[in-house]
Amino acid sequence: MSLTDTFVRLRYRLLPDHVFGEILTKKWVDSAIPFFALVLMIAIFGPIVPRFFEFGTLSILSGELAELGLVVLGLAVVMISGGIDLSVGSTYALAVTAALYGMNVLGLSLPAGLALTLAVGAACGAVNGFLVGVLRMRAFLTTLVTLIIGRSIFDIVFPKISTDIVMNAPNSPAYDVLGMGHLAGLPVSFWGMAAIALALHVVLSRGRYGWRLLAVGGARRSAHNAGIHVRRTVFSAYVLCSVLVALGGFLFAARIGSAASDIGAGLELQALTATVLGGISLGGGRGSVAKALMGTVFVLILSSALLALAIPGPVNQLLLGLVLVAAVFLDVRWVKNRHKLLRAVYISPTFAKLPEAIPTDSGVMQPNDRLRAAEPIGLGIMDGAEDVIFDRDDNLYTGSRDGDIVRWFAPDYTRHEIFAHTGGAPQGMTFDAEGNMAVCVGGMGLYQVTPGGEVRLLTAETNRSWTSVADDSVMKLADDCDILPDGRIIFSEATVRFEMHDWYADALESRGNGRLIIYDPRTKATCTVLGDLVFPNGVCTSYDGVSVLFAESWGCRINRYYYAGPKKGRMERVIEGLPGYPDNINRASDGNYWLALMGARTPALDLALEMPGFRRRMARRVSQDAWLMPNLNTGCVLKFNEQGEILESYWDLGGTRHPMITSMREHRGALYLCGIFNNRMGRLALPQADQSWCGVDTYWGAK
Amino acid sequence: MAGDTPQPTGSGRRVKITQESVVTAIAALLFVVFSIFLNNFLTQGNILALLKNVAILGTLATGMGFIVVGRGIDLTMVAVMVVGVAFAIWLTTLGQGFFGAIVIGGGLVTACGLVTGLLIAVAEIPPIFATLAMASVIYGGGRVAFSSDVLYAPANVAWLSFIGSGTFLGLPASVAIFLALAALVAAFLRLTRFGRFVYATGDNPHAARTMGLPTRPVLVAQYIVAALIAYLAGILLTGLVSSINTRLYNSTLIYDVLLVVVLGGISLSGGQGGVRNVLVGTVLVGILINGMTILNFSYTSQNLIKSVILLAALALDAAINPRDEQTSQSGDI
Missing domain, CATH: 2.120.10.30 (TolB, C-terminal domain)
Structure with a gap:
């Protein structure tokens, strides 16, 4: 064997390039790009933003993470089912209003106030679910309009009760714990969100409901042919989304205790950026809780870093818009070209020199008829x-x-x-x-x-071998x-x-x-x-x-x-x-x-x-x-x-x-x-x- | 398109009720009802105000209709309108002549439309998504550049004041310009080859592309044209009120435009309708807004009512023109 042969053989033995193709076939590859983006983001902004890595900052961030995280999880559920819900911003505002009114003005107990808030959320979700799921209207435009309707209702209702909200105080110690309490150094609301995220993860990845949701989002017609009640599933996705959003609003109300007239404005764009950045595809069928949370952390760190750097609001909006366009661009391209990339790298030939063949021009191997x-x-x-x-x-x-x-x-x-x-x-x-x-x-x-x-x-x-990807x-x-x-x-x-x-x-x-x-x-x-x-x-x-x-x-x-x-x-x-x-x-x-x-x-x-x-x-x-x-x-x-x-x-x-x-x-x-x-x-x-x-x-x- | 379409024969021909005729009837009815029951409706001043408002809305809706026919949607129009004109006015404060500034502003607007069009046609981002994000980018960029919300047009520009207060053949100049634009776009859509391409692309993008139509250039050109029409609307608005308020972006104007288009009968599934639909939609929405203003509805409740009507129109559109699963694209939500 010549030296070149030895070199080539060693190169293909030491650098197993078939592994790249096998990694690309993995489902978690979808999450790898957002994950690296997140790490890069933390590496860039961590040193720039003052006191970024201190526990106090992280603790405050995790409180906000709980609220935004729930909204993003809700949006993720809808997007996995193949739709989109832009009305989360106004649902959030209405939920916060309901929570504040219930707890401060009516003086309800925690369960009653929570029930009221979630009911408001579920009602918003039911409207969207009916329009998009049952009437089969276009999700994007429909929820854009319900966003305006919700916001208009909020603008009409909120000024009438805002004074009452400020004048009264909630009458529930449990509610205070939810808003202010800490457990192991992190806010109680964060732990609540973590528990819900875990439960949702199990449902989405292992539960029957989650599989149906993914099926409907991935291929609506096939899901219908497979016997899944598509309209009911889509309807439930919107309701679930709005309930999660309402829960986020409830946590916000518990933490802040009051609301401004611009509460939840622009939240839909923030949540949408988070889901798309996390790698939840527009068009449905792909997505997970982990992706949604990664996107949330990304957006939260970006916006709080911009805030800490005292960057003016318009620039902030500009940057968020650019990030959104870039993320959607990458997502569309990735979904479209992933299989092409896979095809290009999956086949990875290796060095396989065959020994000289047994001669066929004479002897027993000589061809005959x-x-x-x-x-x-x-x-x-x-x-x-x-x-x-x-x-x-x-x-x-x-x-x-x-x-x-x-x-x-x-x-x-x-x-x-x-x-x-x-x-x-x-x-x-x-x-x-x-x-x-x-x-x-x-x-x-x-x-x-x-x-x-x-x-x-x-x-x-x-048996699965240990070294195989x-x-x-x-x-x-x-x-x-x-x-x-x-x-x-x-x-x-x-x-x-x-x-x-x-x-x-x-x-x-x-x-x-x-x-x-x-x-x-x-x-x-x-x-x-x-x-x-x-x-x-x-x-x-x-x-x-x-x-x-x-x-x-x-x-x-x-x-x-x-x-x-x-x-x-x-x-x-x-x-x-x-x-x-x-x-x-x-x-x-x-x-x-x-x-x-x-x-x-x-x-x-x-x-x-x-x-x-x-x-x-x-x-x-x-x-x-x-x-x-x-x-x-x-x-x-x-x-x-x-x-x-x-x-x-x-x-x-x-x-x-x-x-x-x-x-x-x-x-x-x-x-x-x-x-x-x-x-x-x-x-x-x-x-x-x-x-x-x-x-x-x-x-x-x-x- | 050269062959004559065979005329339906036999006695079974019925009068077809189109959305267009229904909307026209409703608009006429509304006009009559308002004329009878609202004191200040049928006055010369109000009709003039109505027409001028309609000119802006109609111009924007013509651009939007042009896009929707090609199965797109353009939510950047209001952002382009305010930022483009504000940019031009801002240039005049730097010593640039007004006309020159308008031309340069047109260049900026073309660039915006080009970027949006490329995002949609080449990067294949769903149009509603691309334009929503681009609107935020354009407006954000504008806000970074201009320190104040309201920019005042330079005084004594003759043609600008003519747009605001002049008349042409008895019509306010702004309305005449709107009608001229509508006629131009209608002729363009119906008579030119490019117009046919727009319809074909909207009807079935895949088939159009397979047939060899230049779908990507057509899409990009559409968004550039829409951006320029939005810019024209901005100039009309500046002529009418001598200033441009960039906060208009935060209003629900873009949804009024959509309302006009959808209510007028241009289906969001593309390939149908035309400028006539925009005209009847504009008239109906114009009368509605005018009536609500006279009735002294608050801004918020007007929004609420318009949104509910839009939702109903969308539901009707979804029922009449259900989405075709075969030709709808992934991510087309």
């Missing part, structure tokens, strides 16, 4: 048969692209029926001692099909399985980074994205036993009773994994430098193994594998249909022994009948060939083979 003699089965009917297997009664089973497992009846395999429907993409199949079929279903996991055709989930989840506990592409003599099922998962139909992207990466997993039916435990495999594909138990053989497709090699014995847990190389991409491995009647090569290696792709930068540029700049891909037009079947020596090979060089081969199975003196892209299956007679050999019988013993 022996597969041409294969007689077709299911010509034109078969579609997407990845693997083939026989039961003890000689019936033949294949998967199909529709997610079915099809049974072809012995002896001539002309009649067929749908044996079971899995719903995914059935891949490798195997039978256990009782005649149950274990099948790897791409996109779903490992399933069992009983002789009666009943489909049961065995496992769809394995993406959640690798789910199974994206379970590929082939075999059953160990003790009944445990070992299966390969080809890749954890791509869905099945993106297999060529995984080939382009050629990283160890796959793994071997063992499922134990007795304990129902699933455990990853071997990771970092390059598209692990076929799995076959060895005759030695302590190991399994498995293929790594894009690595062009066959390995042996010891599940028992002195070498337990270790992996050995069996064959290296195959001239094509190995797929399934199955037992042959003579004590050797059959191996399918789904396609042959090409010099161009082999060279590209040593140039990760080139492949990444290709993935970004060239459309997918022009990418370099593994050639799947010339496959073959070969036979190898326990030591890894290749004994013979069967080709169909022109690709007239079996261009690609993903699996083959020997049964009673014939070899049956499958290719997932082929329109048929082939039956090739093997005159020298044991004419009575049946795989299930020899493995589990005849019945």
Whole structure:
């Protein structure tokens, strides 16, 4: 290996750039930008503003945070549901008026005053909810008008009672505690807001109501089709919003004890800036409590910093407007382009130099036309048969692209029926001692099909590895399985980074994205036993009773994994430098193994594998249909022994009948060939083979 | 548009009740009722005042209608109006000639419209949001520059006083200018290719874009035109009262303008209506405001009544022209 190669290899080993793509798929990335903006903000204004970091300042700020926070949370609820509520400013003003009137003038107790205030809020919310939710009016304009209406009512009512408010004092000690009291150095109102925020967080992220809200905001029509009462949900969002706003107003009334005629004016713009800055998207379906609170803190710090710096009001307004425009701009762009960015960085090829291929111009690997003699089965009917297997009664089973497992009846395999429907993409199949079929279903996991055709989930989840950024506990592409003599099922998962139909992207990466997993039916435990495999594909138990053989497709090699014995847990190389991409491995009647090569290696792709930068540029700049891909037009079947020596090979060089081969199975003196892209299956007679050999019988013993 | 639209045939043709005709009828009714029951309504002085008020409102509404036809909305109009004119007047205090100052102010206003248009067309920020925020930015910027709220126009500028008190063919000059503008915009919308583009963009922006119409330049141009119309309204206002009060931004004038447009029958879903709708809406709202003023309603209760009417008009619009889920954009709330 040259020095450059070593350098490139080290660079891709030390700088795992696939992590960036996986971070971008995380939901919390949405919050990362606002979070960094907030940190930057504190870093800038902290030193400028006098006494910023002192506890007293923070304590006062947290009191204001409680009030603004509740308003922002309310607005966030409405925005998540796909609407907007600009009337929060006047709702707030009306709530403060109601609270002051109730507590000061009427002398109500705390619960009664609170109930009055919240009722005023709920009434405001009900109006908005009715107009926007039920009548389906435009949220923005409608609430802008209700903002004016609310403000007009306030302007009419407030002057009439303002004197009474000032002349009387509240008559409730609990109310005073709410306004003035401190707990652990922070205002009581702050703790109240924190409790509500926590409860709202649980509801939004885990509760049924929160999920419905997100669904309605994300896709109104789909939510309706899914049976969600959309109008009622939107209505409730506005009511909930206004109740939260009213609660904020109540806290304000308790803290200040009076109100000016401009109370709540401009609050809607402040709250809107906070939500958008926090990353709650206009248009709905995205948002969380944490985002709302981050935005609140941002706006609060910005406005109090501007206040502390004695910046005049108009400039303040100008700055807030600019921040709002910038935040909306970023939000719109982010929502629109996030998936493009993800596409650009997700595919991250790595250095994967393949060893020199075993020569095919002479020797056992020399191409021939022996597969041409294969007689077709299911010509034109078969579609997407990845693997083939026989039961003890000689019936033949294949998967199909529709997610079915099809049974072809012995002896001539002309009649067929749908044996079971899995719903995914059935891949490798195997039978256990009782005649149950274990099948790897791409996109779903490992399933069992009983002789009666009943489909049961065995496992769809394995242990999550500590170092993986993406959640690798789910199974994206379970590929082939075999059953160990003790009944445990070992299966390969080809890749954890791509869905099945993106297999060529995984080939382009050629990283160890796959793994071997063992499922134990007795304990129902699933455990990853071997990771970092390059598209692990076929799995076959060895005759030695302590190991399994498995293929790594894009690595062009066959390995042996010891599940028992002195070498337990270790992996050995069996064959290296195959001239094509190995797929399934199955037992042959003579004590050797059959191996399918789904396609042959090409010099161009082999060279590209040593140039990760080139492949990444290709993935970004060239459309997918022009990418370099593994050639799947010339496959073959070969036979190898326990030591890894290749004994013979069967080709169909022109690709007239079996261009690609993903699996083959020997049964009673014939070899049956499958290719997932082929329109048929082939039956090739093997005159020298044991004419009575049946795989299930020899493995589990005849019945 | 070259082919003739087939005329409906057969006897089943009925008189279609349009929002426009209903509004015209209501306006006429209101006019009659006010004339009979309000003492000071049908006096020459009041009708003149009504017409002059209507000129400002109508000019702004023409600009707004022009935007709404293209499925947009422009809440910056009042801010542009006050800041643009105040800027021009402020320039005259620095020694600039009045006409030159008006031209420079026009440049500033064009820039404002350009920025708003770019935010909407290129940055794809929902128009209502972009203009709401831009209004705050423009007004904030203006307040930073001018120390006082009210700026007085220089005296003895002949054409400005002509706008305020002159007459043209028996009409007050301001009303004549408004009508001329309305005619110009109507001709523009109905007769020019650009006008067709505006309707097409408003009807279905995606389809218009797919067809190859220059939707982005059309949008930007629309907001620039709206800003210039707002500026013209500001000049008319200055001519009428010889000063500009920047605090007008804080009033509900922009909602009166919206009320005119929506009440007149230009749907917020775009692609429908025209200048005629603006005219009938203007007349109705003008009469309403004038009547309420004579009835001595307080400013606040006038706001309340107008807002409730606007809400009702919006509800009616939502019922008549429900939003099309296929063509509405994400974030179009």
